[in-house]
Amino acid sequence: MSCLALAIAVKGEWDVVQLVDELRLAGVPINAEVHIACDPQFVPANPPQSLSIHCAPGASLFELWGLAISASTASWVAVLHADAPPAPGWFAAMTREIEREGWSDGYWGPVEPRPRISSDRMLGYLTEYCQFHRPLESGLREVPGSNLILPRERFGESKTFSKTSLLQEGLSPRFVEDAAALYARRNRFGEYCRRRFRHARAYAATRSPRISLLQAVPLSIALPFVRTGRVLRHAFRLKKLRGAGLRLLPAIFLAETCWSAGEFIGYLTRRPGNLAALD
Known part of the structure; x- marks a missing residue:
């Protein structure tokens, strides 16, 4: 064994x-x-x-x-x-x-996309995992x-x-x-956006230390742009991901907007939503 x-x-x-x-x-x-x-x-x-x-x-x-x-x-x-x-x-x-x-x-x-991955799978990879593609960016602190x-x-x-x-x-x-x-996870776009919302809400509701609504409002407005920019920065490190990053840019921005909305609701209500739905 x-x-x-x-x-x-x-x-x-x-x-x-x-x-x-x-x-x-x-x-x-x-x-x-x-x-x-x-x-x-x-x-x-x-x-x-x-x-x-x-x-x-x-x-x-x-x-x-x-x-x-x-x-x-x-x-x-x-x-x-x-x-x-x-x-x-x-x-x-x-x-x-x-x-x-x-x-x-x-x-x-590292976490990398399966070869010949489809666009619906690539969206999830780019928004969640492209920073973990080899070679890693110098100074990466995420896991x-x-x-x-x-x-x-x-x-x-x-x-x-x-x-x-x-x-x-x-x-x-x-x-x-x-x-x-x-x-290689398959993601239907509408369901993926709902998934991003659910995860962000649960994250914000249980975040420690908590932030005030005065901080949460401007943060939620800026966050889709910040997160989308971060995805593109990591994607553009690698020639094989650049085209997908540009092609999926509108979908990436909408998915990250849903994440931002989920964070705001989590900060506002302090309720994580249905945890059983987190997938």
């Missing part, structure tokens, strides 16, 4: 056969501990014996991650999303770092919410996985360049 377990979460439909194939291509051994947490209605009828399937009704994505993490017994746990599986060579690269150093704050790897590997004890006893909380506690994982995850 490997020292590294995989905690994979997914909301909505997913393809168990495709995911297993992708894990094998990434070098995950057949006897590795793999936990997948999903919605009850999408539990596969005959999952492979190499997978442990978990479900919880009405759980958010972050609660599903917590469920998969809690079920793991290995000394190290990888946080992954079923729609951003690890790339070939991922398992060897991560286990090599664990065996070589075993950094107590863990490791993270992705998936493709993160930590010692089991670093997760604590919480039943919900929160990258933000871990970073606020001082978590400082190290970058492993050869351990990429490949983003």
